[in-house]
Amino acid sequence: MIILKPKVIVIVGPTASGKTALSIELAKKINGEIVSCDSMQIYKDMDIGSAKPSIEEMQGIKHYMIDIVSPDERFSVAEYKKQAEMAIEEILQKQKVPIVIGGTGLYADSLIYGIEYKEVEFDAEYRNELENIAKEPNGLEGLYNKAKKLDSVAMEKISPNDKKRILRVLEIYHSTGKTKTEMEAESRKNGVKYDYRVFAIDMDREVLYERINKRVDLMLEMGLVEEVENLLKKYKEFPTAMQGLGYKEVVQYLNGELTKEEMIEKIKQETRRYAKRQLTWFRKNKQTIWLDGLSDMQNNVSIILGGIN
């Protein structure tokens, strides 16, 4: 007898494509609960800028993976994967349908492909050391070559300019004694735990960009600047949280590096570019069923219902 893996619905899509509304509609219809897949909504006190769904919007549907870490803590995909799977398990135990929803492709893939992240200690001192070397003239080039000697396979895909990934290759080796390539091979060993059904929302690019622009204006009206001011007051450091779109620009504005108009334009522009990158990511998965964000929501719900049977 074949044991079927439990079904898990995944809905991805660029910012401002209507994921929240669709997911809640769907959850109501199929007795589902929502697992957020968003690298910024995990942070507490970052509500407006991360477009977190409000209590009213949630309409009583339980949401997981929102407000789970403090902005002054370091977070990572590995952490996400672990906790999100626990959430999925919990929902399944309740005989409900897990709906993973969000725009962070890396996080979504960690679930969809069942990537197992082995323990890798974060060594702040080593990171620092590497950062300093990278700052020197030809420093990055040296690190690139060093990484290439360690793991030429991984480095084939990494540009000599890609500091972040070069550092990562070195860090992995530094703290585990294994290469990134070895780690990746191990990470896929266990296979996928659930029967993921992936849907992605797309929409006319121009309309999407319009919606993004409007949403940024709305965020400002809702008090994004005040939100950032409060964050800065409340927390001392932001190892990962301040990478969030909208947040770093407001900080620049508060520091006098940008005028208000420049800040607004920059947030809009960066958000548009981000949306484009998200779409690129989602296109990679050929199993994905695409939805048109501009078509009727009930229609999209039906497509999803059809896609999970």
Next chain:
RNA sequence: GGGUAGGUGGUCGAGUGGUUAAUGGCACCAGACUGUAAAUCUGGCCGCGAGAGCGUACGUUGGUUCGAAUCCAACCCUGCCCA
């Protein structure tokens, strides 16, 4: 009205007689992506063509020249200064 600086590809901005379809930045498009991912990086980017290539381009119209975005003339427009 006088003087002066200028008008370059979607935009900003180099280029001052020929390897110039025109450096670069930005936007835009496409792509990559396994522990910072709303991050980081790569490629393309006048039109047509798979390509060789062809066509059209540096305010306008003429001119000089074997050859002009680059020199000359007139005109149009913009900024600044003086009236």
